[in-house]
Amino acid sequence: MKQLGILFGFLLSISCGSIDRSASKVYIGGEIVNPTSDYLVLFKDDKVIDSAQLDHNNRFKIKFNDLEEGLYHFYHEPEFNYIYLQKGDSLNLRLNTLAFDESLMFSGKGAEVNNFLVELLLQKEEEELQMNSLYDLNPVAFDLEIKSLRDKKLQMLSDLEDEIKLSPKALDIVKASIDYNVYVFKEKYPFFHKINRRTHNHIKLPKDFYSYRKELKLNHKDLYFYSPYYSYMKYQLGNLAFLNCNENCPQPIVQNQIVHFNKHKLIVVDSLDIDKRLKDNLYRNIAIQYYIKSRDSRENIEDFHEAFSKYSAHNIHFNEIEDVYQNILNLQPKREVPSIEIVSYQGIRTDLNQISQNRKVVLYFWSPSYESTFYKIQERVKQLEKNYPEYTFIGISPNDNDYRWRSLVRDSRLNSEYQFYAPQYDIQNRLVIDNPFKSIILQDGFIEDAFANLLTSF
Ligand SMILES: [Zn+2]
Known part of the structure; x- marks a missing residue:
């Protein structure tokens, strides 16, 4: 959940943006217990929309005349969470940084959809634990578990709709949130099944195992910064990269190399029919994860960077990715420690x-x-x-x-x-x-x- 925050955190230098506030139609206020910084910063995607300084009671207020309806996120260093905003909202947010996500609660106008999204997120943490044993199941039995999990969530949503009327956009986001949070388990299944069963081979899956992929709307403006989307895509790209490799590469030794696998991910992203901005973010995720987490050799890192530059030379994050790449090269063994x-x-x-x-x-x-x-x-x-x-x-x-x-x-x-x-x-x-x-x-x-x-x- 927070990984994306850390990564995007690289970019954050908190500037308190100037915002037109002539007539307030959206209000967000609240309290942060045990604050870890003096500010709460509101983002749309990777752009700062506004920020508020906490007062001596650790309370803050943000008002807008007008705000485009959609999914935003707020950042209270070093963590973030989502907030869904629409015209006329008057939201009160409360959280305690000792348990950032668990303590987050909304009240006031617009609270229901936000509390619902928080609830989905918290359930996800429990479900991750349950899945550890469910990955042992055969694909058909696993599929049934996932179906029943999704049905439970859709029932929760239908209960919510009995209570309040969701706007079409809010409904769309909540549904997407349910789907990405549930279907990520199916994308993870072949990898974790293999680990649990201690085999080297990918399991054969029934033809319709991934049938939901057709229905998932990947090209969605509100997903530009939605971490359940990225964790879903991370595993789907993994599966597609594996398939792409199996179909095109004859040498199993090379196939097992992390750099080789990540280059296949670039090929898969290139083939996706989605907006450039979303594509750029996916390339960015693959590249930065690979540079930071793989601890690969210098030759492989250079090899990957060459491939990345070929596929995504005009990436909107190119300078940032290039910086991470250079920094990683400067930190290779036997190099002199950087002069700082x-x-x-x-x-x-x-x-x-x-x-x-x-x-x-x-x-x-x-x-x-x-x-x-x-x-x-x-x-x-x-x-x-x-x-x-x-x-x-x-x-x-x-x-x-x-x-x-x-x-x-x-x-x-x-x-x-x-x-x-x-x-x-x-x-x-x-x-x-x-x-x-x-x-x-x-x-x-x-x-x-x-x-x-x-x-x-x-
Ligand atoms: Zn391959």
């Missing part, structure tokens, strides 16, 4: 490269904005320092030259000699800091592993 300005506790400017010379170093990252994660990270680092005395553990705080950083370093009795902050926000992108436990292992200023994890790599 950092500042010591005493205020002395230096460079990441400088502090890593002549020793074995583990870089880790934390931010004073996320105190609970900070304590988990520090606890883990203390333990690792004991177990691996040959390493110097150095904490870097991206973009935090402030009182809280200094007081946390002081109050937590961290050795200030090994704490720095990076004044340039782009350190997050350049070092691909995509999770709180990310760490980088260096030897004499050269990279050994730029994608290590404090919890799992040691």
